[in-house]
Amino acid sequence: MKRRTFLKVTVFAAVGALAAPYVHAQSKKFAxxxxxxxxxxxxxxxxxxxxxxxxxxxxxxxxxxxxxxxxxxxxxxxxxxxxxxxxxxxxxxxxxxxxxxxxxxxxxxxxxxxxxxxxxxxxxxxxxxxxxxxxxPSIIPVYNSNYIKQPLTSYSDIARPDLVAHVVVPAPTFDSTGLYLLGLAEENGGSVSNMEPAYKVLADAKPNIVAIAQATVAQLQMFQNEEAYAGFFWDGRAYELRTKGVPIVSVIPPKGIYSxxxxxxxxxxxxxxxxxxxxxxxxxxxxxxxxxxxxxxxxxxxxxxxxxxxxxxxxxxSPERSALKKKVDWERWTADRSARIERVNKILRS
CATH class of the missing domain: 3.40.190.10 (Periplasmic binding protein-like II)
Known part of the structure; x- marks a missing residue:
């Protein structure tokens, strides 16, 4: 091969090698x-x-x-x-x-x-x-089976007398974690438009509530450190606790699950x-x-x-479980946030 021809081939090969990554990168639509x-x-x-x-x-x-x-x-x-x-x-x-x-x-x-x-x-x-x-994600009743021997079966069980000083509940600040209040209301004849039954159960449960968690992480730590044995929690976080060796049981309330x-x-x-x-x-x-x-x-x-x-x-x-997922009037639920916060704080902090 002549020297000039050899140099051309070498140059083209080098350019091709350098260009390949660039062309590959350019071919990615959102690079x-x-x-x-x-x-x-x-x-x-x-x-x-x-x-x-x-x-x-x-x-x-x-x-x-x-x-x-x-x-x-x-x-x-x-x-x-x-x-x-x-x-x-x-x-x-x-x-x-x-x-x-x-x-x-x-x-x-x-x-x-x-x-x-x-x-x-x-x-x-x-x-x-x-x-x-x-x-x-669903907010459900949960309990530690090492300490709570009689299983919880509903949101309203949070007021049971055997749970004195063992319960942690989420702060009412957030519409999502506060859905347990709607569970308490509807289990006891109330609705998103009539929350009074929820407040009555919450007042009955006051001696049981040892803490009001301002964040999911804080509640997770309380369950993990066994500072509380029952409460309302995200289903996924309850599963996370079980993977860490904490025997937290997820409860399936027969009257409906709030998600x-x-x-x-x-x-x-x-x-x-x-x-x-x-x-x-x-x-x-x-x-x-x-x-x-x-x-x-x-x-x-x-x-x-x-x-x-x-x-x-x-x-x-399963179809049976899916049928338990409750439909929520989100517009009404969010509109009443301030009233709920005020009422829950009055009950639990008085």
Whole structure:
């Protein structure tokens, strides 16, 4: 081979080798884009990073940044910065969806944009075209079987005389964890429009309540440290305690279970709607949707086939169980928040 020809071949080969990674990077549809999402921290965000964020980065070059903080705080930030929102995607439970919609800060999401929406089971899109539902946490009665020998069977059992100074309840500040109050009301003839029966049970239970937990983590620690033996808690967190060796029993109240649905939303005005659609679609894929049931045993919202070893620990694992999920008038529930907080504080702190 002539020297000139050899040099040309060598140069082209070198250019090709250098260009290959660049071309590969350019072929990733969302390379260079980072979407900001409010997160919950801990295992919850770790699951989403592994099952949603990592596959999206591998396939599209899309990066996801989770910012862990209380949803209530994140919501305040979002509403205060509409012109320059701190998030591109916003995770909210059913009660916060009411506030998001009233403020007009999120976009509609259609099945034509997120194909896996077609797999969502009936009843889980509570707000029309707004929000993509992906998880179902439930607030239920729980107890430590090492110390409570007579099983709890309902929300109202929290007032049993054998539970004196052994109960921790969530603060009424949040609409989601405060759903146990609706359970107390409806078990005793009340409703979202008549909460008096709940307040009566709560007053009867006052000698039993050793603490009012301001955060889920604080309540988790109290159960783990055996500072409390019974209360109302998230089903997924109760499962987490069992994996750590704490014999916390999840109670299935026969008159109904009170749950929220978790949604991912696209913030109005965000720059990369196609990337956001890809996130939502991956979240609803089998890989994405199974992450939280596997790790925390929260319910799924799609027609995904759930393995038996996971399903046995889920609250909603049969048609009979699913029928126990109570429908909540979220608009009325959120509207009465201040009155509930005032009343519960008056009962428990007086």
């Amino acid at each position: 260079g884009i980072t979407l900001r999402v409010n997160g919950s921290g801990g295992v919850y965000d770790d699951v989403l990073r592994k099952r949603v964020a990592a596959p999206l980065e591998e396939k599209y070059g899309l990066k996801i940044q989770y910012n862990a903080e209380a949803t209530s705080s994140a919501l305040v930030k979002l509403l205060a910065s509409r012109d320059n929102p701190p998030y591109d995607l916003f995770t909210a439970d059913s009660p916060q969806m009411i506030e998001l919609l009233k403020a007009g800060v999120v976009e509609e999401i259609r099945a034509s944009e997120v194909p896996n929406i077609k797999r969502v089971l009936p009843g889980f899109r509570e707000f029309g075209e707004y929000g993509v539902p992906f998880s179902v 929220v649905t978790s949604y991912i939303n696209i913030v109005k005005g965000m720059k990369y709607p196609e990337a956001a659609y890809a996130y939502a679609d991956q979240l609803l894929s089998d890989e994405g949707i199974l992450g939280l049931p596997e790790a925390l045993r929260y319910g799924a919202t799609t027609d995904v086939a759930i393995p038996a070893e996971i399903s046995q620990d889920l609250l909603f694992n």
